[in-house]
Amino acid sequence: MMRQIGNRSGRAMVAAVALAVAAGPAAAGPATLPAIVPTPVSMTLAGGNGVALGDAVVLIAAPGTDPETVALVRSVLAAAGVTAVTTASRLPGTLDRAYVIVGTGEGGIVRDALARSGATPDTHPEGYTIASRAAGRGGIVTLAGHDADGLFHAVQTFRQLARSGMIPALTIRDHPAMPIRGTIEGFYGAPWSMADRTRHLDFLATVKANTYVYSPKDDPYARDRWREAYPAATLTALAALATTARRNHVDFVYAISPGPSVCFSDPADARALERKFGALRAIGIRSFYVALDDIAYTKWNCAADQAAFGPSGAEAAGTAQARLLNGVQADLTAKDPAARPLIMVPTEYYDAKETPYKAALRKTLDPRIVVQWTGTDVVPPAISVPDAQAATKAFGRKTLLWDNYPVNDYAQTTGRLLMAPYARRQAGLSAELTGILSNPMNQEVPSRVAVTGVAAFGWNDAGYDADRTWIAAARALAGDDTRATAALLTFFDTQHMAPTFGSQPWQEQAPRLKAALDRVRDAIAGGDPAARRASIAALTRTADDLAGAPDLIRSGTVDPGFAAQSQPWLDAMQLWGRALQLTAAGLDAAERGNAAAPRYFADAGRLAAQAAAVRTIPGATRFDGTVRIADGVLDRFVADAPGLIAPVAPIAPAG
Template identity: 50%
Template sequence: QLLPHRDSPGTRVAGTEVRDWPGTGWRGAIEGFYGVPWSHESRLDQLSFYGEHKMNIYVYSPKDDPYLRERWREAYPPDELARIAELVERARAHHVEFTYALSPGLSVCYSSDADVQALNDKFQTLWDIGVRTFAVPLDDISYTDWNCAADEERFGTGGGAAGAAQAHLLNRVNREFVRTHDGAEPLQMVPTEYYDTTPSPYKKALAEQLDEDVLVEWTGIGVVAPVMTVAQARDAREVFGHPILTWDNYPVNDYAQDRLLLGPFNGREKGLPGELAGITANPMNQAAASKIALYTVADFAWNDAAYDPRESWAGALAELAGGDGRTTAALRAFADASYGSALNPGQAPELSAAIAAYWDGGDDDALDDALSALEAAP
């Protein structure tokens, strides 16, 4: 991009200094939604897209994969393991860290040597195909009911006991697998209380007993956080006692499956990335449509100081429309009509502005243009 392109030898090259760096270390997406899964081809395409936008992590946690949750102890059939290996290779080719997230919480016995070994054995099969980053999500489970009597005997009952049990399991995986494999990235975990910063016996147990190098994932204040601030991130780091990697539930729409969420990443305070180990966004069931929001997530995570949600959103639309003006206009009208969300409370801001102008001053031309754009859009 900087060097002149000439057909003949000889040219002058200006001296140039480029200074650029990301606002936070990990920047990417976590495929962690419920409902209709992405296809293998969509996952491959997403990994290429992440690399193109300087996103460097993808967390493989699809709820449709039975070998991640219900059948977590079982090895993958060869054909399914081969597909994951293809994803790992695509990720590596685009400088994206493929993270494998195994969720044993529905049936694990935390005090069981056999279950610890099962976790480590499963991770080894993924290590053998090139995975170097691992996670153990313990979300969306009950910690008031044990899966085995031995856990109650060893840890007791209540939130503090659950935190101690989880820390015990994770520490063993961390010490017996992650730290014994040269080149492995720090272990990640999702706590059962992942959605606030309220002190609790559970969080206290994790803060005090979980190995300090384990990354804790957190969704903000609420499962879908309308805003996320520097102060909240500092509170999360304080209450969990560990580096925080956000699991940001935008633009995920598994809780609103009759809608697409096509607005930009919003409501995140400037300075937030610097307080975090990283930002991962949970996308929609619709992989291609998720790229609008993910483009803006990438912009914010790389340079939050200069981030402008509307400007980034416009850039996403232009890129995804291939630079064609008519397609960009059609996509913008469509995305405007699907703009509203917890992060973007104003529904259809451009169409709403045309309607407001009509009622305020009788500007029927602007409203006709906005409605005609929707009608004519392919």
């Protein structure tokens, strides 16, 4: 479970982040275990000197290594300050500089390099080994993938290790806990642009995710007009996305939603599905998905289904859906024996209660077909191992978790970005699930905060740390800048609430800010003048952090897409920060007996009203509304502050 960080002040968080993101050449001293996200399965320091990359490195790529992976290694080296990269085909007996060896574990040069470092290869799918040892006047850094995907993941870890230019002597053996990890663009409202999707695929590579499902609800050719062929321009755009996905070792999955109009018993509709998938296969897409969520199974779309399956209802719907999907799976296998199994999302996609519908799927659906499940509810506050075991029993197979976080397309999320750490998913779920896909927000870049957590949990649920991953997500968005990282974390805290379809959120709002404001309330109530003044001074610093964070986020260091997609929230946050600054000034004046206090409080109230009136970007999300910034915490404190210290009594005139 997530550890609370709310008891840290803004300044303390800045100091903590400064330590976490410190970059540059490694200082003299003992080697320290680096922070890698996702957390590797095994990472141990080997002792001795690390490998300084310096400005000249020899790169050895084993025969058959993907040229794009080699190019990625070169870009990592360049970012680490290496200006000269020469190539070789073998390791010399004596090393005069750093050698980086890249390839799969079956290559002879890779086996030799691992042996010289005393390391053994990881043998799991998508697994990799990294071994680094100093030798002579140089050293060896070996990136050994079990397969091409594993090697690509190794380079993503090397990217994190190489930031300082000094690779500690260590061995990493790593592989994913869950076979499927990534996102499903399955929200309602404004879809991502093709540019958003391209950037998202590039991002998924950095967190070792391997799956993206294209399932925008507003694509008419995937839903209402699913039988029709795509226009040529759309096919070209989808082909480009599929190419980007392959380059990033991400499986591009195309989802179709025929449920509102399909006739399950009509061979023509089955052929229409096969024809649609065939056209997409021709442009390089090899993984497919049929979505049957958010439809009614209390009526048939055609009379033929009544004749084939009997009166409409849950059990008949399960049988009809299985029959259609089994045919699609058989066709996919016949046309592409190497194709991944079909994925489906059922009409009863949440909870694990036994029902006639689930029983029909369990009995009839081809066991190769992957079933998605959203947990104990549409937006579950927590998911446990027993929950997943119950789903396995209900559907007759391990399920693929569709986690509706951080999606913000339902009424309870109006005016919110959902940016709390990914939490309350139990370690051990990897043994009960085939994988996990996050349903992100309409805002692609802000979604990366939670998606980083989802990917890290899917990679290593046993070693997952929600708070550390949250900080790492901020650091990545900030380009490793310390002040920008702290500003992002201040902003994330104001967007911490995670609603559900129930009455209570599953993550509270602004825990760090609330703790700081509660300390002020407690100090003022305690009656100690020195403590009151110290707490008001701390409040001023908190307000300064809050008011200053938006400009830091918009200064150019943070990913510009984040600032653009969060624009009204940043505007409102700045106004709220200024309101809190005035509130602190009012409390300070009241504490000193200064008659100006009411004026400060009145000005704070006016700014708070302006902040509360800021609206979301029209059409950007399914529900437009006013922006929420630490609501229930910040607004309440600003409103309560004038009554915390008695006003100065007016002096009666003499005589």
